[in-house]
Amino acid sequence: MVTTPESSVQALARYEPVIGLEVHVQLLTATKIFCSCSTKFGDPPNTNVCPVCLGWPGALPVLNRKAVEYATLAAMALNCRINEQSIFARKNYFYPDLPKGYQISQYDKPLAEHGYIEIPGNGGRKKIGITRVHLEEDAGKSLHEGFADSRDSTYLDLNRCGVPLIEIVSEPDIATPGEAFDYLTRLKEIILYTGVSDCNMEEGSLRCDANVSVRPKGQEKFGTKTEVKNVNSFRFIKQALEYEIERQVELIQSGGRVEQETRLFNAAEGKTYGMRSKEHAHDYRYFPEPDLLPLVVDEKWEEAVRRQIPELPEARRARMVSEYGITAYDAGVLTASRALADQFEEAARAAKNPKRVANLVQGELMGRLKSKGLEIEQSPISMKGVAFSADLVEAGTISGKIVKDLYDLAFERGQDFPAIYEKEKPQQITDTGAIEKIIDEILAANPKQVEQYRAGKTTVKGFFVGQVMKASKGQANPQMVNELLDKKLGS
């Protein structure tokens, strides 16, 4: 068989990646998982430590119930089944930021299993399986740089030792770097909604490792995988996976073999590098943690936690689309965080007409934010401000045109709507004579409608109100317009 050199694009197309993700999420408890030291980020080094988290001889762990509740809540939101009984296990390895010489984790009996997340896919939805969610403790922080003797010494801050984590392990159901990105986005969103973590990647409260391999399309058996670590944003995970997939395909195409190894991502170069790690260095010798009893989450406890599951983003978006008549895209923007969605809904519900609030957000707010390159959290006009403007329009106090002008001003000056309105509100015409004059003109110009009204079709009044407001550039006092119209039309 004659083979012609294939382009790398063609070669890539003949392979399919298999991706699985491991995500660690710090839980927002006040204290650590096995002792009552603070979990606060950014405290002075080595001030939130005690014999338990420092691994002093004889110190014993005592489980934090809140950590169990948070982990259970997150697992439920990820559609997992909770195991009534789970077991803590020791994962043994030597590293200076792990003073006990083992991490307390869960191994063959994790807290929860068999979950899934739905991501957009092929015009519909794709389920990405979640193998397990388990509880474990975090390690300390090693500082390799930044000190005069950093060439010879590593500095350790053990404040983070024992901060509760959940590890969320996906099935190898992820087929592209794009799907990995979507999975992580959804995962983060769901966890944020449950409120069990702030998922702050800069502070390390959400961390992600990716396992990736490639195999010729149609082949059942997985290829050899590599694990990509040290990636601190979802965008970088996508890049790292793209790079790694190409690297593996090229390697196989040129007759090489993928080594099972851990690789670090270098964000500046967009490349991954293999770590020089010893052959079969990993053997964690897991065994059941003898210092802790089995963790039992019975039906009663499970139910109590289940009641705390909030409406999750996917369901909320669907409801908001139908309740407020907004587009799926805008519902997506408005539900980006639970706080924002709450603000919106609170404002919308307090307003006279919730749909008008939604319309203003969609029609006036989003476009301006986009053209200014602002996130919705940075909007000068708050949701309350939008609701305020919606009520003014609803009452006919100001016209749509004036709303637009005031929104422009708000963005220009970086002030919220009520402040702008107070300052710039159009002078109202309260002069009876002036309003009467406008009404006379409108009635004269629309004899047909006047006739309809007098024939009993009183709904035409709305049309006149609109016309008068328009002619007065929204400045006529609406209440007076109403009264004077009644008078004129009645006569």
Place this chain on the structure above:
Amino acid sequence: MKVTEADVLRVAELANLELTSEERVRLLKDLNSIVGYVDRLNQLDTTDVPPMAQVSDRYGVDQAKTSSERFAYASRDDVLHGLRPSLERQEALKNAPQSDGEFFKVPKVIEK
């Protein structure tokens, strides 16, 4: 099952231990005698016996309590310093072979 010298070296490596040749010989013998005893235990039929990781989940527990209640005594509320306060930093660092008064210091770690 028989423990080999390679096993001894591997276990020593995992435990970060350097063994002298005499120690190797002694540990090989000790380990074989321990594992040999486990072999003897393995002759028992434990098909229907659930694994027991801790004796304390069977003994010393209030038998009247079931499910989550049973082990609730061994957990705690999320209360800051509820069990005991954190250590003063000075106290925490005092046993460290090396420190700068703020951090623990260890010989340079190249990789994880």
